[in-house]
Amino acid sequence: MSYTSIWNETLQKIQESNYFDSHTFNSWISKTTLFKIEDNIAYVAYRSTITFSILKKQKEKELFESTLSEVWGDTLTIQFIHQREMEKMMPEEVVKQRTNVLLENKFNPSYTFENFVEGNSNAEAYAACLACCTQTTSHLFNPLMLYGNSGLGKTHLLHAMGNYLAKEHPECKVIYMYSGDLVSLLIEAMKTKNVHGNTVERVKEQLLDCDYFLIDDIQNLQQHSSSQEIFFTVYNQLIQKNTQIIITSDMHPSEISGLQSRLISRFVSGLTISISKPEFETSKAILKKKIEGREESVNMSEDVIDYLAGKYSNDVRNLEGTLNRLIFNATLFNPDVIDMDFARKVLIKEPIVSQSDELTIKKIKKAVTRFYGLSYKDLEGKCRQKFIANARHICVYLSRDLLHKSYVSIGQELGGRDHTTISSSYERAKKLIQKDEAFKTAVEKIRSTLDS
Ligand SMILES: Nc1ncnc2c1ncn2[C@@H]1O[C@H](COP(=O)(O)OP(=O)(O)OP(=O)(O)O)[C@@H](O)[C@H]1O
Incomplete structure:
Protein backbone atom coordinates (compact mmCIF):
# COMPACT_ATOMS: atom_id res chain seq x y z
CA MET A 1 0.00 0.00 0.00
CA MET A 90 13.29 14.50 1.71
CA PRO A 91 13.76 15.32 -1.96
CA GLU A 92 13.96 11.64 -2.78
CA GLU A 93 10.41 11.18 -1.43
CA VAL A 94 9.19 13.99 -3.71
CA VAL A 95 10.64 12.16 -6.70
CA LYS A 96 9.17 8.87 -5.52
CA GLN A 97 5.71 10.34 -5.11
CA ARG A 98 5.93 12.05 -8.47
CA THR A 99 7.02 8.80 -10.11
CA ASN A 100 4.09 6.99 -8.51
CA VAL A 101 1.66 9.58 -9.84
CA LEU A 102 3.18 9.38 -13.34
CA LEU A 103 3.13 5.61 -13.35
CA GLU A 104 -0.55 5.47 -12.44
CA ASN A 105 -1.95 4.75 -15.87
CA LYS A 106 -5.03 6.69 -16.80
CA PHE A 107 -5.85 5.58 -20.30
CA ASN A 108 -8.45 7.59 -22.17
CA PRO A 109 -11.42 5.18 -22.32
CA SER A 110 -12.51 6.41 -25.73
CA TYR A 111 -9.12 5.69 -27.30
CA THR A 112 -9.72 2.04 -28.08
CA PHE A 113 -8.94 -0.24 -31.02
CA GLU A 114 -12.69 -0.34 -31.80
CA ASN A 115 -12.81 3.45 -32.07
CA PHE A 116 -9.76 3.62 -34.30
CA VAL A 117 -10.54 3.80 -38.00
CA GLU A 118 -8.22 1.80 -40.19
CA GLY A 119 -7.17 2.87 -43.65
CA ASN A 120 -4.13 2.55 -45.89
CA SER A 121 -2.38 5.32 -43.99
CA ASN A 122 -2.43 3.54 -40.64
CA ALA A 123 -3.36 -0.13 -41.20
CA GLU A 124 0.16 -1.38 -40.60
CA ALA A 125 0.50 0.55 -37.34
CA TYR A 126 -2.90 -0.64 -36.16
CA ALA A 127 -2.12 -4.28 -36.93
CA ALA A 128 1.31 -4.11 -35.26
CA CYS A 129 -0.11 -2.57 -32.06
CA LEU A 130 -2.84 -5.17 -31.87
CA ALA A 131 -0.34 -7.99 -32.51
CA CYS A 132 1.88 -6.67 -29.68
CA CYS A 133 -1.06 -6.93 -27.31
CA THR A 134 -2.10 -10.42 -28.28
CA GLN A 135 1.44 -11.83 -28.15
CA THR A 136 2.10 -11.06 -24.52
CA THR A 137 5.08 -13.35 -23.99
CA SER A 138 7.00 -13.84 -27.22
CA HIS A 139 7.48 -10.55 -28.98
CA LEU A 140 7.68 -10.60 -32.75
CA PHE A 141 9.39 -7.24 -32.89
CA ASN A 142 10.90 -5.14 -30.18
CA PRO A 143 10.76 -2.19 -30.09
CA LEU A 144 7.80 -1.15 -32.18
CA MET A 145 8.39 2.38 -33.38
CA LEU A 146 5.52 4.47 -34.79
CA TYR A 147 6.21 7.81 -36.35
CA GLY A 148 4.21 10.39 -38.26
CA ASN A 149 2.89 13.92 -38.12
CA SER A 150 1.05 15.34 -35.18
CA GLY A 151 -2.60 14.39 -34.78
CA LEU A 152 -2.58 11.18 -36.80
CA GLY A 153 -3.49 8.76 -34.02
CA LYS A 154 -0.22 7.64 -32.40
CA THR A 155 -1.32 8.46 -28.85
CA HIS A 156 -4.71 6.95 -29.61
CA LEU A 157 -3.04 3.65 -30.49
CA LEU A 158 -0.89 3.62 -27.33
CA HIS A 159 -3.96 4.22 -25.17
CA ALA A 160 -5.84 1.55 -27.14
CA MET A 161 -3.08 -0.89 -26.17
CA GLY A 162 -3.32 0.16 -22.53
CA ASN A 163 -7.09 -0.25 -22.51
CA TYR A 164 -6.93 -3.59 -24.31
CA LEU A 165 -4.27 -5.05 -22.00
CA ALA A 166 -6.08 -3.89 -18.86
CA LYS A 167 -9.15 -5.78 -20.03
CA GLU A 168 -7.72 -8.87 -21.73
CA HIS A 169 -4.44 -9.32 -19.86
CA PRO A 170 -4.74 -7.66 -16.45
CA GLU A 171 -1.73 -9.70 -15.32
CA CYS A 172 0.51 -7.57 -17.59
CA LYS A 173 1.92 -4.45 -16.05
CA VAL A 174 1.87 -1.53 -18.45
CA ILE A 175 3.75 1.73 -18.11
CA TYR A 176 2.72 4.64 -20.31
CA MET A 177 4.87 7.74 -20.25
CA TYR A 178 4.77 10.97 -22.15
CA SER A 179 8.46 11.56 -22.82
CA GLY A 180 8.31 15.17 -21.60
CA ASP A 181 7.23 13.81 -18.19
CA LEU A 182 10.02 11.26 -18.30
CA VAL A 183 12.60 13.98 -18.94
CA SER A 184 11.39 16.17 -16.06
CA LEU A 185 11.23 13.17 -13.76
CA LEU A 186 14.80 12.15 -14.59
CA ILE A 187 16.06 15.70 -14.20
CA GLU A 188 14.42 15.92 -10.78
CA ALA A 189 15.91 12.56 -9.80
CA MET A 190 19.36 13.68 -10.94
CA LYS A 191 19.10 16.87 -8.89
CA THR A 192 18.45 14.88 -5.73
CA LYS A 193 21.10 12.31 -6.64
CA ASN A 194 23.90 14.35 -5.12
CA VAL A 195 22.26 14.40 -1.72
CA HIS A 196 20.61 10.99 -1.80
CA GLY A 197 22.79 8.84 -4.03
CA ASN A 198 20.18 6.30 -5.01
CA THR A 199 17.24 8.42 -6.24
CA VAL A 200 17.99 7.85 -9.92
CA GLU A 201 18.42 4.14 -9.26
CA ARG A 202 15.05 4.03 -7.54
CA VAL A 203 13.31 5.75 -10.44
CA LYS A 204 15.02 3.30 -12.79
CA GLU A 205 13.77 0.37 -10.73
CA GLN A 206 10.22 1.69 -10.95
CA LEU A 207 10.50 2.14 -14.70
CA LEU A 208 11.82 -1.38 -15.13
CA ASP A 209 8.94 -2.95 -13.30
CA CYS A 210 6.66 -3.63 -16.28
CA ASP A 211 5.81 -5.97 -19.15
CA TYR A 212 4.91 -3.19 -21.59
CA PHE A 213 6.65 0.16 -21.77
CA LEU A 214 4.81 2.69 -23.93
CA ILE A 215 6.60 5.93 -24.52
CA ASP A 216 4.90 8.77 -26.37
CA ASP A 217 6.53 11.56 -28.38
CA ILE A 218 10.13 10.43 -27.86
CA GLN A 219 11.36 13.52 -29.75
CA ASN A 220 11.16 15.41 -26.43
CA LEU A 221 14.28 13.55 -25.37
CA GLN A 222 16.35 15.52 -27.89
CA GLN A 223 18.93 17.87 -26.39
CA HIS A 224 18.59 16.24 -22.93
CA SER A 225 21.79 14.25 -23.03
CA SER A 226 21.88 13.25 -19.36
CA SER A 227 18.26 12.00 -19.52
CA GLN A 228 19.23 10.07 -22.65
CA GLU A 229 22.09 8.42 -20.73
CA ILE A 230 19.69 7.13 -18.08
CA PHE A 231 17.04 6.18 -20.60
CA PHE A 232 19.67 4.25 -22.56
CA THR A 233 20.39 1.95 -19.62
CA VAL A 234 16.68 1.59 -18.79
CA TYR A 235 15.96 0.77 -22.41
CA ASN A 236 18.65 -1.93 -22.60
CA GLN A 237 17.50 -3.55 -19.40
CA LEU A 238 13.88 -3.52 -20.54
CA ILE A 239 14.84 -5.29 -23.76
CA GLN A 240 16.93 -7.81 -21.82
CA LYS A 241 14.02 -8.68 -19.57
CA ASN A 242 11.75 -9.10 -22.59
CA THR A 243 9.55 -6.08 -21.94
CA GLN A 244 7.70 -5.02 -25.08
CA ILE A 245 8.59 -1.42 -25.88
CA ILE A 246 6.44 0.79 -28.09
CA ILE A 247 7.73 4.22 -29.02
CA THR A 248 6.07 7.05 -30.89
CA SER A 249 7.62 10.10 -32.45
CA ASP A 250 6.50 12.86 -34.76
CA MET A 251 9.44 12.14 -37.06
CA HIS A 252 11.71 9.26 -37.99
CA PRO A 253 14.29 8.75 -35.20
CA SER A 254 17.16 9.51 -37.56
CA GLU A 255 15.64 12.95 -38.14
CA ILE A 256 15.49 13.81 -34.44
CA SER A 257 18.43 16.12 -34.01
CA GLY A 258 20.21 15.81 -30.70
CA LEU A 259 19.28 12.17 -30.18
CA GLN A 260 22.29 9.94 -29.54
CA SER A 261 23.05 7.63 -32.44
CA ARG A 262 23.15 4.56 -30.18
CA LEU A 263 19.52 5.32 -29.22
CA ILE A 264 18.52 5.91 -32.84
CA SER A 265 19.99 2.58 -33.93
CA ARG A 266 18.19 0.79 -31.11
CA PHE A 267 14.85 2.48 -31.81
CA VAL A 268 14.88 1.34 -35.43
CA SER A 269 16.17 -2.16 -34.72
CA GLY A 270 12.70 -3.68 -34.26
CA LEU A 271 9.81 -2.68 -36.47
CA THR A 272 9.51 0.93 -37.63
CA ILE A 273 6.21 2.03 -39.13
CA SER A 274 5.11 5.38 -40.45
CA ILE A 275 1.59 6.73 -40.16
CA SER A 276 0.65 9.18 -42.86
CA LYS A 277 -2.33 11.46 -43.23
CA PRO A 278 -5.55 9.57 -43.81
CA GLU A 279 -6.82 9.34 -47.34
CA PHE A 280 -10.22 10.81 -48.13
CA GLU A 281 -12.32 7.70 -47.39
CA THR A 282 -10.57 7.10 -44.06
CA SER A 283 -11.07 10.73 -43.04
CA LYS A 284 -14.75 10.34 -43.80
CA ALA A 285 -14.96 7.15 -41.77
CA ILE A 286 -13.16 8.86 -38.85
CA LEU A 287 -15.64 11.74 -38.96
CA LYS A 288 -18.56 9.34 -38.97
CA LYS A 289 -17.10 7.40 -36.06
CA LYS A 290 -16.60 10.62 -34.07
CA ILE A 291 -20.21 11.66 -34.82
CA GLU A 292 -21.51 8.22 -33.77
CA GLY A 293 -19.56 8.42 -30.52
CA ARG A 294 -21.31 11.62 -29.43
CA GLU A 295 -24.06 11.56 -26.87
CA GLU A 296 -26.32 13.95 -28.78
CA SER A 297 -27.57 12.99 -32.24
CA VAL A 298 -25.94 14.95 -35.03
CA ASN A 299 -27.62 15.48 -38.36
CA MET A 300 -24.91 16.38 -40.84
CA SER A 301 -25.28 16.27 -44.60
CA GLU A 302 -22.99 14.05 -46.62
CA ASP A 303 -21.50 16.95 -48.58
CA VAL A 304 -20.35 18.64 -45.35
CA ILE A 305 -18.66 15.41 -44.31
CA ASP A 306 -17.00 15.23 -47.74
CA TYR A 307 -15.91 18.84 -47.46
CA LEU A 308 -14.36 18.39 -43.99
CA ALA A 309 -12.69 15.12 -44.98
CA GLY A 310 -11.16 16.76 -48.03
CA LYS A 311 -10.01 19.94 -46.35
CA TYR A 312 -8.80 18.94 -42.88
CA SER A 313 -7.31 15.48 -43.26
CA ASN A 314 -3.71 16.64 -42.60
CA ASP A 315 -4.34 16.44 -38.88
CA VAL A 316 -7.21 14.42 -37.42
CA ARG A 317 -7.13 16.59 -34.30
CA ASN A 318 -7.90 19.57 -36.51
CA LEU A 319 -10.58 17.59 -38.32
CA GLU A 320 -12.20 16.75 -34.98
CA GLY A 321 -11.88 20.35 -33.77
CA THR A 322 -13.68 21.63 -36.88
CA LEU A 323 -16.40 19.02 -36.40
CA ASN A 324 -16.81 20.12 -32.77
CA ARG A 325 -17.11 23.73 -33.84
CA LEU A 326 -19.86 22.91 -36.28
CA ILE A 327 -21.73 20.83 -33.73
CA PHE A 328 -21.35 23.50 -31.05
CA ASN A 329 -22.76 26.13 -33.42
CA ALA A 330 -25.59 23.78 -34.31
CA THR A 331 -26.57 23.63 -30.61
CA LEU A 332 -26.70 27.45 -30.61
CA PHE A 333 -28.64 27.96 -33.83
CA ASN A 334 -30.58 24.70 -34.09
CA PRO A 335 -30.56 24.13 -37.86
CA ASP A 336 -32.59 21.10 -39.07
CA VAL A 337 -29.45 19.77 -40.63
CA ILE A 338 -25.81 20.87 -40.69
CA ASP A 339 -25.58 21.49 -44.44
CA MET A 340 -23.03 23.31 -46.58
CA ASP A 341 -24.79 26.66 -46.12
CA PHE A 342 -24.61 26.36 -42.35
CA ALA A 343 -21.03 25.02 -42.45
CA ARG A 344 -19.92 27.89 -44.66
CA LYS A 345 -21.39 30.45 -42.28
CA VAL A 346 -19.60 28.92 -39.32
CA LEU A 347 -16.29 28.18 -40.99
CA ILE A 348 -16.07 31.47 -42.86
CA LYS A 349 -15.20 33.02 -39.50
CA GLU A 350 -11.87 31.20 -39.67
CA PRO A 351 -8.94 33.60 -39.91
CA ILE A 352 -8.18 34.57 -43.48
CA VAL A 353 -4.54 34.29 -44.45
CA SER A 354 -3.09 37.78 -44.50
CA GLN A 355 -0.46 39.23 -46.80
CA SER A 356 2.17 38.86 -44.11
CA ASP A 357 1.55 35.11 -44.20
CA GLU A 358 2.78 34.92 -47.79
CA LEU A 359 5.32 32.15 -48.13
CA THR A 360 8.95 33.13 -48.72
CA ILE A 361 12.31 31.31 -48.77
CA LYS A 362 13.00 32.88 -45.37
CA LYS A 363 9.90 31.25 -43.96
CA ILE A 364 10.93 27.90 -45.40
CA LYS A 365 14.37 28.35 -43.81
CA LYS A 366 12.74 29.13 -40.50
CA ALA A 367 10.50 26.02 -40.65
CA VAL A 368 13.46 23.80 -41.61
CA THR A 369 15.75 25.13 -38.86
CA ARG A 370 12.99 24.75 -36.29
CA PHE A 371 12.31 21.20 -37.35
CA TYR A 372 15.96 20.18 -37.14
CA GLY A 373 16.87 22.37 -34.16
CA LEU A 374 19.50 24.19 -36.24
CA SER A 375 20.56 27.82 -36.54
CA TYR A 376 20.52 29.80 -39.81
CA LYS A 377 24.31 29.71 -39.61
CA ASP A 378 24.25 25.89 -39.68
CA LEU A 379 21.94 25.90 -42.66
CA GLU A 380 23.95 28.46 -44.58
CA GLY A 381 27.33 27.08 -43.50
CA LYS A 382 29.55 24.37 -44.94
CA CYS A 383 29.09 21.51 -42.46
CA ARG A 384 28.42 18.23 -44.28
CA GLN A 385 26.90 16.32 -41.37
CA LYS A 386 24.07 14.21 -42.75
CA PHE A 387 21.13 15.84 -41.01
CA ILE A 388 22.40 19.35 -41.79
CA ALA A 389 22.90 18.42 -45.43
CA ASN A 390 19.38 16.93 -45.45
CA ALA A 391 18.00 20.13 -43.94
CA ARG A 392 19.59 22.09 -46.82
CA HIS A 393 18.20 19.69 -49.43
CA ILE A 394 14.70 20.14 -47.98
CA CYS A 395 15.07 23.88 -47.97
CA VAL A 396 16.07 23.84 -51.63
CA TYR A 397 13.38 21.34 -52.56
CA LEU A 398 10.54 23.27 -50.92
CA SER A 399 11.72 26.64 -52.21
CA ARG A 400 11.72 25.22 -55.70
CA ASP A 401 8.56 23.18 -55.40
CA LEU A 402 6.34 25.62 -53.53
CA LEU A 403 7.74 28.94 -54.71
CA HIS A 404 9.24 28.03 -58.12
CA LYS A 405 12.29 30.14 -57.23
CA SER A 406 15.37 30.11 -59.43
CA TYR A 407 18.44 28.14 -58.34
CA VAL A 408 20.34 31.39 -58.21
CA SER A 409 17.97 33.10 -55.76
CA ILE A 410 17.77 29.98 -53.57
CA GLY A 411 21.57 29.84 -53.56
CA GLN A 412 21.76 33.46 -52.42
CA GLU A 413 19.54 32.65 -49.43
CA LEU A 414 21.67 29.63 -48.57
CA GLY A 415 24.99 31.28 -47.86
CA GLY A 416 25.77 32.33 -51.44
CA ARG A 417 25.94 28.81 -52.95
CA ASP A 418 26.16 28.66 -56.72
CA HIS A 419 23.28 27.49 -58.88
CA THR A 420 24.87 24.14 -59.83
CA THR A 421 25.17 23.16 -56.15
CA ILE A 422 21.51 24.11 -55.61
CA SER A 423 20.40 22.22 -58.69
CA SER A 424 22.14 19.02 -57.56
CA SER A 425 20.76 19.52 -54.06
CA TYR A 426 17.26 19.65 -55.58
CA GLU A 427 17.89 16.44 -57.56
CA ARG A 428 19.27 14.77 -54.44
CA ALA A 429 16.13 15.73 -52.46
CA LYS A 430 13.90 14.24 -55.16
CA LYS A 431 15.86 10.96 -55.00
CA LEU A 432 15.77 10.86 -51.20
CA ILE A 433 12.00 11.37 -51.21
CA GLN A 434 11.73 8.25 -53.38
CA LYS A 435 13.97 5.97 -51.35
CA ASP A 436 14.28 7.33 -47.82
CA GLU A 437 11.07 7.14 -45.81
CA ALA A 438 12.46 9.27 -42.98
CA PHE A 439 13.49 12.04 -45.34
CA LYS A 440 10.10 11.95 -47.02
CA THR A 441 8.35 12.30 -43.64
CA ALA A 442 10.56 15.23 -42.73
CA VAL A 443 9.60 16.96 -46.00
CA GLU A 444 5.90 16.29 -45.38
CA LYS A 445 6.11 17.48 -41.83
CA ILE A 446 7.87 20.74 -42.71
CA ARG A 447 5.49 21.29 -45.60
CA SER A 448 2.52 20.81 -43.26
CA THR A 449 3.85 23.44 -40.84
CA LEU A 450 4.08 25.82 -43.80
CA ASP A 451 0.50 24.94 -44.84
CA SER A 452 -0.83 25.72 -41.41
N1 LIG B 1 -7.56 6.57 -37.42
C1 LIG B 1 -8.18 7.23 -36.44
N2 LIG B 1 -9.39 6.82 -36.00
C2 LIG B 1 -10.04 7.50 -35.04
N3 LIG B 1 -9.56 8.60 -34.43
C3 LIG B 1 -8.37 9.05 -34.82
C4 LIG B 1 -7.62 8.40 -35.83
N4 LIG B 1 -6.47 9.08 -36.01
C5 LIG B 1 -6.49 10.10 -35.14
N5 LIG B 1 -7.63 10.09 -34.43
C6 LIG B 1 -8.06 11.05 -33.39
O1 LIG B 1 -7.34 12.27 -33.62
C7 LIG B 1 -6.99 12.89 -32.40
C8 LIG B 1 -5.49 13.11 -32.34
O2 LIG B 1 -4.85 11.85 -32.30
P1 LIG B 1 -3.55 11.54 -31.40
O3 LIG B 1 -3.54 12.42 -30.19
O4 LIG B 1 -3.49 10.08 -31.19
O5 LIG B 1 -2.43 12.05 -32.39
P2 LIG B 1 -0.85 11.90 -32.28
O6 LIG B 1 -0.41 11.28 -33.55
O7 LIG B 1 -0.45 11.23 -31.01
O8 LIG B 1 -0.41 13.42 -32.24
P3 LIG B 1 0.85 14.09 -31.48
O9 LIG B 1 2.08 13.68 -32.25
O10 LIG B 1 0.57 15.56 -31.61
O11 LIG B 1 0.86 13.63 -30.07
C9 LIG B 1 -7.50 11.97 -31.30
O12 LIG B 1 -8.74 12.43 -30.86
C10 LIG B 1 -7.68 10.62 -32.00
O13 LIG B 1 -8.73 9.87 -31.42
Missing part, protein backbone atom coordinates in the same frame (compact mmCIF):
# COMPACT_ATOMS: atom_id res chain seq x y z
CA SER A 2 1.46 3.38 -0.96
CA TYR A 3 1.72 6.32 1.46
CA THR A 4 -0.88 8.12 -0.65
CA SER A 5 -3.47 5.39 -0.19
CA ILE A 6 -2.65 5.00 3.52
CA TRP A 7 -3.18 8.71 4.04
CA ASN A 8 -6.33 8.78 1.90
CA GLU A 9 -7.82 6.03 4.02
CA THR A 10 -6.82 7.85 7.22
CA LEU A 11 -8.38 11.09 6.01
CA GLN A 12 -11.53 9.29 4.97
CA LYS A 13 -11.93 7.79 8.46
CA ILE A 14 -11.37 11.18 10.06
CA GLN A 15 -13.90 12.78 7.76
CA GLU A 16 -16.45 10.06 8.57
CA SER A 17 -15.94 10.65 12.29
CA ASN A 18 -17.37 14.18 11.74
CA TYR A 19 -14.81 15.56 14.17
CA PHE A 20 -14.20 18.51 11.86
CA ASP A 21 -16.93 20.47 10.11
CA SER A 22 -16.87 19.98 6.35
CA HIS A 23 -15.43 23.43 5.63
CA THR A 24 -12.45 22.90 7.96
CA PHE A 25 -11.89 19.44 6.61
CA ASN A 26 -12.03 20.40 2.92
CA SER A 27 -10.09 23.65 3.23
CA TRP A 28 -7.31 22.57 5.58
CA ILE A 29 -7.19 18.95 6.63
CA SER A 30 -7.62 17.37 3.20
CA LYS A 31 -4.61 19.30 1.85
CA THR A 32 -2.13 17.38 3.99
CA THR A 33 0.15 14.58 2.70
CA LEU A 34 1.90 11.65 4.30
CA PHE A 35 5.50 11.76 3.15
CA LYS A 36 7.16 8.88 4.84
CA ILE A 37 6.98 6.47 7.79
CA GLU A 38 10.29 5.61 9.41
CA ASP A 39 11.11 4.26 12.89
CA ASN A 40 7.43 4.54 13.83
CA ILE A 41 7.37 8.23 13.02
CA ALA A 42 4.99 9.43 10.32
CA TYR A 43 6.06 12.60 8.54
CA VAL A 44 2.98 14.58 7.51
CA ALA A 45 3.23 17.77 5.46
CA TYR A 46 0.89 20.77 5.66
CA ARG A 47 0.76 23.70 3.28
CA SER A 48 -0.72 26.43 5.45
CA THR A 49 0.03 27.63 8.96
CA ILE A 50 -3.73 27.58 9.63
CA THR A 51 -3.67 23.83 9.04
CA PHE A 52 -0.78 23.52 11.46
CA SER A 53 -2.57 25.56 14.13
CA ILE A 54 -5.43 23.02 13.93
CA LEU A 55 -3.27 19.90 13.83
CA LYS A 56 -0.83 20.75 16.58
CA LYS A 57 -3.50 20.78 19.30
CA GLN A 58 -3.11 17.77 21.58
CA LYS A 59 -6.57 16.28 21.00
CA GLU A 60 -6.43 16.65 17.23
CA LYS A 61 -2.91 15.26 17.07
CA GLU A 62 -4.02 12.21 19.05
CA LEU A 63 -6.98 11.69 16.73
CA PHE A 64 -4.64 11.67 13.72
CA GLU A 65 -2.14 9.39 15.42
CA SER A 66 -4.70 6.82 16.52
CA THR A 67 -6.47 6.78 13.13
CA LEU A 68 -3.23 6.50 11.18
CA SER A 69 -1.91 3.78 13.54
CA GLU A 70 -5.10 1.81 12.97
CA VAL A 71 -4.70 2.01 9.16
CA TRP A 72 -0.95 1.30 9.33
CA GLY A 73 -1.34 -1.58 11.80
CA ASP A 74 1.22 -0.37 14.35
CA THR A 75 1.53 2.53 16.81
CA LEU A 76 2.85 5.68 15.21
CA THR A 77 3.60 9.20 16.31
CA ILE A 78 3.17 12.03 13.84
CA GLN A 79 5.54 14.82 13.05
CA PHE A 80 3.90 17.71 11.19
CA ILE A 81 6.28 19.63 8.92
CA HIS A 82 5.64 22.39 6.40
CA GLN A 83 5.52 21.08 2.80
CA ARG A 84 8.41 23.31 1.74
CA GLU A 85 10.64 22.08 4.57
CA MET A 86 9.62 18.51 3.91
CA GLU A 87 10.59 18.79 0.24
CA LYS A 88 13.99 20.10 1.28
CA MET A 89 14.43 17.38 3.89
